[in-house]
């Protein structure tokens with residue numbers, strides 16, 4: 001008869017209790033910090049069967065299988081899955097095993113002791129168990145060994161990743177301090193120690209291919225040494241305790257935080273405060289995986305990698321000086337690439353906007369001069385058409401007035417397609433409000449939005465074509481234009497082509513297409529521009545495109561980035577785009593066009609321009 | 618003339634040293650979105666600040682839409698938009714009356 005308690009379990013039991021309490025209190029705090037409306041929404045989402053089902057599916061996919069990492073980097077995906085799923089299964093199967101073959105079976109044990117033993121028995125089951133030869137017991141042993149092997153294989157990859165990041169497909173990995181190194185070491189050693197502890201006793205407790213045959217026979221040479229075995233059990237328990245105790249203060253806090261984040265996200269919540277509620281769940285969910293470093297255009301400039309999302313999040317979490325966080329916030333180009341790669345879907349841009357909103361500006365804007373503006377001076381070149389077709393409104397936006405090539409081309413396209421159109425802001429426009437929003441001055445932006453809305457509605461059109469993706473984003477998200485269809489000109493031209501309204505001659509010119517952030521990543525408009533270009537010439541492949549397209553460097557998202565820093569980014573993006581020797585670079589954003597044109601060795605054109613060339617050529 | 622108060626200009630200059638590279642070419646004014654409807658001119662703002670005419674400068678700054686076009690076009694690559702933002706952040710009306 002083996003004992004059912006041993007002091008070596010105590011480090012684990014105490015630390016586990018601590019971690020559970022810590023997480024529960026943290027969770028309750030986050031939920032209480034949510035705005036009232038959000039909290040209600042969240043609690044409701046937990047009960048509804050439909051959202052509960054989605055929660056379950058996402059928890060399994062994201063927390064256990066890590067499907068998102070699989071898609072980007074299969075090896076890293078396996079690493080995460082093997083550790084997370086393996087560990088989870090060891091806990092679950094361990095519980096079933098310890099219930100089925102509990103050493104307490106048939107014993108009279110006080111209730112409290114029984115409860116306590118439920119905490120540690122599944123973890124240290126083999127220490128208290130005696131080998132059973134039934135098929136059922138053998139299957140359990142096999143499963144436990146199988147998952148243990150799975151975890152150890154994952155840890156093996158993690159060690160390789162640490163030593164040689166390139167082997168797993170990463171250029172730069174996040175830098176950590178000593179504390180994080182210690183926690184990681186404790187994590188890496190948990191399962192090898194478990195293997196040794198279980199193996200050392202496998203002649204009594206039994207085991208399967210890993211612990212019994214490989215471990216006990218090979219590593220321990222088939223000898224059982226009680227002292228040595230005890231040492232391993234103690235080490236195993238202490239190691240677990242170190243990990244559990246440090247977990248809340250390390251990046252491994254992402255394990256519990258991620259689960260909460262998924263639930264909050266599925267309830268449809270978003271960050272509204274930079275250091276409260278949803279944002280806290282996001283910040284703690286970041287495991288500092290570093291995937292956002294290589295993709296960030298800021299890391300093109302040497303020291304600026306320190307401003308990438310991972311370090312931004314870490315600084316907020318550490319409660320770093322507000323000024324540091326503010327500087328990082330204002331540097332970011334808001335291109336959204338870091339969010340696109342983030343396996344946890346951490347929307348750090350929302351935190352940044354919330355942070356920018358906190359900046360206090362003593363001087364408020366004064367747009368009273370806009371009240372005098374009754375109407376945009378529109379041009380209506382085709383009055384004879386107005387009788388028989390729906391009017392299409394063209395709003396170039398203030399940026400496009402910097403690049404008259406775009407507005408001229410668009411006017412030509414409207415005419416050649418025989419459209420009944422009205423060029424609303426032919427004489428200059430009010431800014432759409434998005435640049436103002438990006439500075440955090442939301443109310444001021446709203447004034448601009450309100451005025452534009454008023455003037456656009458006045459026109460009575462049902463279709464609105466925009467040339468600037470920056471406008472497109474804010475029009476789609478903030479403008480209430482009830483019933484007016486909003487199109488970017490790439491979409492609109494594509495429609496015209498599909499409806500055979502434009503006769504384009506195809507040439508053998510080679511074009512590289514640059515996906516503007518606010519069109520691509522923000523709205524997934526990738527195929528329309530490519531369709532259009534396919535009708536005009538040959539599309540060449542750049543180094544990265546679509547959702548991994550690099551920012552042009554001109555982004556108005558950054559408040560503080562200097563021209564020199566921007567130029568480095570622009571040069572690099574041009575290099576990526578010209579990888580396969582295109583004749584011209586094609587963009588769909590006036591700001592990108594202007595930015596590239598300054599530094600590009602080959603010609604840069606807007607998609608509307610090459611359409612016009614195709615029509616005339 | 619010696620005692621023009623350049624406190625605001627000096628503060629802005631400390632934050633945005635590039636303000637001194639302005640050569641008053643006026644490109645920013647020509648493209649200004651707000652300038653389309655008002656007398657807004659970034660070039661003028663710089664001149665006013667340099668002469669200590671803070672109040673007049675502020676009246677113009679208030680009209681800015683933050684569109685960033687002046688930054689795109691500036692022949693010296695000055696981060697004009699951030700200068701405008703800094704002004705609205707730093708300027709303290711009471712102090713300057």
Ligand code: SF4
Pocket residue numbers: 295296297298307308309332333334335336337338339349
């Ligand atoms: S939004 Fe773009 S620039 Fe900003 S941190 Fe993310 S990847 Fe970097």
Ligand code: SF4
Pocket residue numbers: 285286287288289290291292293309310313338341342343344345346348
């Ligand atoms: S923000 Fe996302 S991608 Fe970046 S380190 Fe954190 S989890 Fe990884």
Ligand code: SF4
Pocket residue numbers: 333335469515516517518519550551552553554555556589591592
């Ligand atoms: S200008 Fe174009 S590439 Fe640059 S940030 Fe804006 S949308 Fe992105």
Ligand code: SF4
Pocket residue numbers: 645648649650651652657658659680681682683684685686687688697698701
């Ligand atoms: S940011 Fe302000 S000053 Fe510059 S062009 Fe736009 S409205 Fe004019």
Ligand code: SF4
Pocket residue numbers: 638639640641642643644645646659660690691692693694695697
């Ligand atoms: S465009 Fe630049 S250099 Fe020219 S006046 Fe404006 S700020 Fe000065």
